[in-house]
Amino acid sequence: MGTRYRRLVAAVLLALAAVMMPAHPAAAGTPADYPEFPYPATSYDEAFRGQFHFSSRAGWMNDPNGSFWYRGQYHLFYQHNPHGLAWDTMHWGHATSPDLVHWTQKPIALEPGVHAGDLWSGNGVVDTANVTGLKNGADDPILVFSGTNGATIHYSLDGARTFQTYGGGRKVAVPAGTSRDPKVFWHEPSRRWVMVMWSDGGGNGADFYTSADLLNWTWRSRYAAGWFFECPDMFQLPVDGNAADRRWVLTDASGEYVTGDFDGTTFLPRTAVRRMDHGANDAGGTFYAGQTFLGDPRGRVVQTVWQPAARGSVWSGNLTFPAELALRTGTDGVSLTRTPVDELASLRSGTVTLSDRTVTPTTPVSPAAADTYEVTAVFDAASATATRFGLRLHARADGTYDRAVTYDRAARTLYGAPLAPENGRVTMRVLVDRGQLEVFGNGGAVSISDVVRFDSAAGSQGLQAYAEGGSVRLVSLRFDRLGSAWGTGEPTLAGNLAGPWAAAGGTWTDVAGGKQGTATGDGFYLNSTVAGDGTYEADVRLRDAVAAGLTFRDRYTANVDAAGLVKLWRPGRDIATYATPIARDRTYHLRVVAAGPRLRVYLDHGTTPVIDAEDGTYATGRAGANVFAGTAVIGNITLGAPGFATNVAGPWRPVGGTWTAPGDGVRAQAAGDAFYLSGTTGTDFTYEADVRPVIGVAAALTFRATADASQHYTANVDTSGVVKLWRPGRDIAVYPTPIVPGRTRHLTVIATGSRLRVLLDGTQVIDAVDATYPTGLFGLNAYAGTASFQNVRLGPA
Template identity: 55%
Template sequence: MRVRRRAQALVIALALGLTPLLSASPAAAGEVWNYPEFPYQPTTYTEAYRGQFHFSSQQGWMNDPNGLVYANGEYHFFYQHNPHGLAWDTMHWGHATSKDLVHWTQKPIALEPDVHPGTLFSGGGVVDKDNTSGLKTGADDPIVVFANTDGVSVYYSNDNGKTFQAYDKGRKRITIPVQSRDPKVSWDAAHKRWVMVVWSENDAGDHGNGVEVYTSPNLLDWTHSSRYSAEWLFECPDLFQVPVDGDPNRKKWVLSTASGKYVVGDFDGTAFHADDPAPRPMDFGSGYAGGTFYAAETFQNAPDGRVVQMAWQGGNVGSTWTGNATFPAELGLVSTPDGLRITRTPVDELSSLASAKKKFDKQNVKENGANPFKGLRGDTYEISATVDVDKSTARRIAFGLHVRSDNTADRTVVYDKSAGTLDGHPVGLKKGKLKLRLLVDRGQLEVFADGGTYSLSDNVNFDSGTGSQGIRLYAEGGTAKLDSAVFRRLDSSWGTGQSTLDTDLGDRWNAVSGNWTDVAGGKQGRGSGNGFYLSTRTAGDGVYQGDVALNTAQAAGLTFRANDRGEGYTANIDKEGKVKLWRPGRDIATYNTPVTADSTHHLKVTTEGNRIRVFLDNGTDPVIDATDDAYAEGRYGANVFNGTATLQNLNTGDTGLDAFSTAKWNTSGGTWTTAGDGLHGSSPGDGFYLSERTGEDFTYEGDLSVTNGTATGLTFRADEKGQGYTATLDTKGQVKLWRPGKDLATHDTTVTEGRTYHMKVRTDGDRIRVWLGDDAAPVIDTTDATYRSGRFGVNAYNGNVIAQHLRIG
C-alpha cells in the first residue's frame, strides 16, 4: 500500500471490521540489534476461512506481493505486511519460501522499518546471477530488491533472503520529482541490461498516470529512458516477456498494472510500444485495493523460462490474519481472432496435493433432475468439467459449491448460454464446449476457462461444516450436456518447512513428544517431561552440534543415534550446573559448569564407534569423553526436559566457529550462537564473547562482518566482563581502537553492512597497531598502558555481527 492510498486502506480495514491483533502489540518498527524478527504466534493453519493451498501470512495484515524471485533453489514470496495487527500500518516486507510454489514456509521479516531506511512500500526484486552489481560476497546469488517512494532505493541479500542490507545506506539511486512508487525490474536479454518501470504521476501536475522507464547495466546506476502514459496505469506496474503460443523464440512484452489490466507490445531497449493501447483485463476478480485480484507480480528467474504470477486477495479475513495470495498461475500468450491474449493456468505442482479422484462420464443434467455430484462432499478440492454448450438446451448451467440439504450454497458458478458469460463475464468456447476448472479453498475460489483466457479470482467464506460440503451441478430452462468431469480432493500445503530453525538436516522433522514451535531464536520446545523433536536423517559416526538456551527448562540438548521415539543418546545442559550425556536408564557421564537460563550454550558431539565426546561452548577439549555401545546409529534430534528451551543451528559436520584453541568461551552481554558460517552475535549495546585464553604481546586477527547495525570488533587484554581493548569496525565509517571511557584512535574508512573485513591487531608492550584488509601499513598505530594482559574475544555493538577464522600468533 502506498502514501495516498493509506486512507483508503484504513477505510477498507474498518469496513471489514478489522481490529488490532493484540492490544498490547501495536504496529511497530523493528530494532536493528534483533533483526530479523519472527513476531508470529504458533498456528496449525486450520482456522476458519484460512486457505489450505492459498498463501496467507502466519499472522497480521498482508497486501501486495513484492520482489517475487526464484533464487538458490527456492521461490521467495515477499509481501507488504503489518505483522502486529489486522489492519494496514507500518509496512514491513514479509517473507515466505517454497521449493514447489505450493508448500510455503513462513520466514522471519525481510525488511523492517527503522532497520532498513526508506519507505518500505511495494517493489520488485531480481536474482543477480551474473553479479552485475558487484554485491555478491558468498556462494549464493544475490537477491536484489527495490522499494521507496518518489524515488528508488536498493536492498540486497547475500544469504538467500535471511537478511537484507540497504545499499549506500538506503540513499535513493533514482529520485523522481513527482509522486511515484512500486519499482519493478526485469532483465532485457536482447539489449543485455536491466529495465525498471516505476508508477508515477506526470510532471504536468494533473495527476495523470503512467510509468517511468529506466535502464541499468548493474542494478545500481540507472538512466531514465522514457515514459509510457496511460490513465489505466495506476500502481504496481509489471513489465515482463511471455512466449507467443509457447514458442520460446518468439516473445512479446506485457505491461500490466495493479488492477490486472494489461497491454501487449515490444520494448526497443528504451521505450515500450503497445500493439493496441486499449487494455484488457487479466482476471475478472474485483481489481481494486482490498478486492480479490490486485497488485499481481511475476516471479523473476523462474526455472524453465516459466512466467508465474501471484496477486493479492484482500477480501480474506480471519481471526489472526487479513489477506491472502492467489494460487500461483503460469502465464501464457496465445493468438486469438481478437489479437494476443494472456492465459492464466494454475501451476502443475498443484497435483502434489491431490489425494483422491473421482471421474464422471458423459451424461445429461436435466432441470430438476438428479445431481451427478450427489453424495460427494468436499472442503478443499478441484473440479475440471467440460460441458457441450451447443448441444445443451439449458438457459443456465450452474455449479453450487458448499451446498446444504436445502440446496442453498455458499457460492454458485453460473454459465449463461444466451449471454455467453460465466459468472457475468464473457467466456469463449472451443468447438461449442465450455471447459472450466474450479479451485475451491476455505476462503478462496478461482475459476479458469477457455484455456486460461478466462480467469476469475474471488474470496468466499466457505462453511467447512460437514453439513455444508455438498456439490451440485444443475440446469435451468432445459438440459445440460456434461461431457466429462473430474473431482480431486486437495490436501493442506502447510507444515512442511522450517521457519526459523537453521539446520543442514533438511525440513523433514517431527515432534514425537512435547510441543515444538517456531520462535525468533530457532525451534522452541516445551515438555512436562522429556520432549523430542527428530529429524528423519540417521547416522552412526559423525559430528553433531547446536545452540541451546534453557529458558524455563530443567535441561535441553542434542539427541543422536535415536529411534522414532527419541530413545538414544542425549547430550544436554542442566540448570543445576552440569553437562550430561545420558540414555534411557543411565547417566553415562557429567561435567560440572555454570549454566544460566538466559545464556545460549553451544554443544558439539563427536561419535566414533562406542566413543562419545561432548564439547562445550566452542572449547577445543571435550568436557565429556566416554564409551557406551547401547546404540550404534539412529536419528538426529533435539530434547527438552521439564520446561521450555530454544535450540538453533542444529548441524552436522565440522563447520562452525574456526578459532584458536581455548578451554571454552563465555558470554558477557548479547546473544552469541554458532552457525555454519561462524560465530553470530547480537546485542543492543556492547556485548562480548570471550575466550578463556589470555595474552600479553601477540598478533590477533580474524574476519568480521556487521550484518546489520553499528559495530563489531576484536577484543583483547580483557577481563571476564570484556573490559580491555577493542579494535572496532563501525558502519558509520571508521576503524576505532577504544577501551572503557576512551577512544584511543580512529581511522576513517567505508565499512559496509554485510561485507566481511579482515582485521589484525599487534601488541608490543604499550604499542598497539591495527591493520585492515591486506594493507601493509597499519591504519592505527598508538600507545596505551592501561591493560597489560587479558582475554581474547569478539565484540558486538547495536547490531548483528559474524566472526570467523580467529587466529593468535
C-alpha cells in the first residue's frame, strides 16, 4: 500500500467524485473509546451492495488482512477508513463468520492513536502453542503483523475482541529500502514461523525471515523479482491432489504468482510468472491484494480479494466471494485454479435445471429470472457452429441486457480470458450479485472477477443462454437463486446467548455499548434460547426512555425506571419495586436469579437483592432486552456467566468513566481517572483483585476513598512499566517492573494503620507509610484507557 498505490487510488476516487458520497474527515481513535463501533444502521440493501460479497458496514475498505480461523469463527480483518469513502487514516476493520458466507461486522480492531505505527496491510496468526509466552487466560494469543518499513506486532489475549501493541511498537523485521505487507505462516518441516515481506531494496522482491517465538525474527534470504509488487501471500498446495507432490505458491497484489520449492529459508521458483485472475488487477480495478485464510478446519487454502471499483452510497470497496485454491496440471503446465467455496450452498433456493437444449440466434433459452444468483452452464463447443455463445445477464424484454458472459470459439476465450475446451466442452460458472460478477471457466481453470452495476428492477432480471452466428448445444444448466448473507449475527450485543435474535416491538440498532432500542410503548429484543432457572445479567443505560431492562422467561422483566425505582413486572402485574435514584446516561447492572417461582433482582453487583419476590406464572421462555417509551441501550446479556466475583458489598457506583459487566468481571472505559466505588468502608484489611489494563495506561485498586473519590489511596499497574501507590497530589512509592498490556496481574494491598504494602502476583513490591487517610470506601480505578477487573476480595489485614 505504497505511494504508487495511493496515487492510483486517489486518481480513481477523483474521477468518481460525482457519484460518491462526500468523505467525512478521517479520524484517529482514543484508548477511552476503544474498541470503536462507528457504523450507522444499515439493512445492507443499498444500491449495488453485494448480497453475498463482503463489504464493510460503512466507509472505505481495501486489502483483506489477518485472515484466520479461530474456535469456530473465521476472522477477517481489512484496511479501513470507517469515517469516509476515501483511503485515509488506515484502521483495521474486523468481521467474523462461522461459514465464510454470513459475515458480522465487529468493532474496529486496530485504531491509529491507540495502536502504534502505520496500520497498513499485514496478516494474523493464532499462537496455539503459546510460543510467545503471552497467553493469559483461556484464549490463545492472536498476533497480527502490520506497519511500513518494518513489521510491527499487535496482539490479542481475549479472542480478537481487543488488541495491544507489542514492545511499544518496535519493528521486529526491517528489510532494506521501502517495505510493507508482512505475511506470516507456519513451516512444518523446519518447525519455524516464516515471514515474507515485500521490499524494494535493490528492486522489487520478497524478504524472508524466520522465528521460533513469533516475536524475534532473523533475516534468511531474498527473492528478487521485478514483477513482484506489494501484498505477498505464500502457501503450499498439492498438485492434482497428490500429497506427495506439494509446491509452494508465492503471489503478489496483482494476483501474479510463481510455484516452486521452499525449504524454510529460501524460495526457488519452478515456473514462469502466471496470473490467477483475469479481472482488472490494479488498485483501481476488480482484483487486487488478495490474502488466504490460515487454519481452515478442512485444510483448504481459501482466498478473498479486494474489488476496488465496487462502491455505493455509504460504502466503498468489497471482497470477492471466498474461493478455494488448488494446483492442477493442464496443457500449459501446473497452474492455480479458483472455485467458490461450497458453503455458498447455504444461500441457494429456487433451483432450476435444464439439459440437452439447442440454442440458436433466434431461440435463446431463458431458464429463470432473479436479482442475485448462481448459474453453471455446460456447452458442447466441439459440435457448435456458433461463433460466440454464452449467458446474457439481467436481460430485458426489449432485448437489452447488462452484461454477457461469452465464449469466443475462434479466439478460444471466455469473457476475454484464454480458455481451451476440455473434452470438447466449455463450462462456465457465474456468480451474479448486485454490483459484482465472478466468472469461472472449466472448474476454475480460468477466473475473472468484475464489477458490474446491475439493474435490479423486476423487469431487468432475466437470464438467457444465447448463441451468435450458428447453434450450440447446451448440455446442461443449473440455476440457483442466492439469498442475502447479511443480518444473521450480532455485531455489538455481547453475551453468551447464541442467536438468532429477533425484535418484538420497537426498533433495535447496533451501537458501541450493545443494542439500542427505541419504542413508543414496550419494545423487546429476544433471543431464541428457551431457559428457565438461572442467573440472567445485563447492562442497562437510559437515554430518554422511561424504563429499560432485562427480560427473562419471555414475560418477566426487571428494569430501571427514570421515576426512581427498580421494578420486576410481567404483563398485567407489577410484582415488586425498589425505590432508588436512577440517572440517565449512566450504566446500571441488573442481575436476576430465577429459581422456580422465587425471583431475585440485584442492582450494581450488590450482594443483597433489592427485590426478592415470588411469581410462578411462567416457568420458561426466552431472554432478552426491553425498552419502554423512548430510547435506551442494553448490553452484555448473559445467562449463567461467571459474572463479577466479589465479596465486597455493593451496590457499586461509578465516579467517572463508563463501567460495564461483560460476563466475566467489570470493565472500565475512561479518558482520565475513573473510579468504581463499593458500599463498603475499611481501615485495616487485605484487599486484592485481578486487574488487566486492556488498552491505555493503568488499572488499579482504590481504598480509603471518599464518596466523590477526591480523596483516596490507589495502587495500580501502569503500562509504562511500574507498580505505583499514590494519592491525590503525591506518588507515595513506585516499583519498576514490566507491565504487559492485555495481561492480567494480581494486585494485593495490605493496610495496617499508616503502613501500606502492595503485592504483585503474590510478591511484595511496595512497603510504605502514609497516614493521610485512615479509613474510607473500597473501589477500582482505571486511567486513560480500558481496563478490566475480576475476583475482587476483601479480608482481614
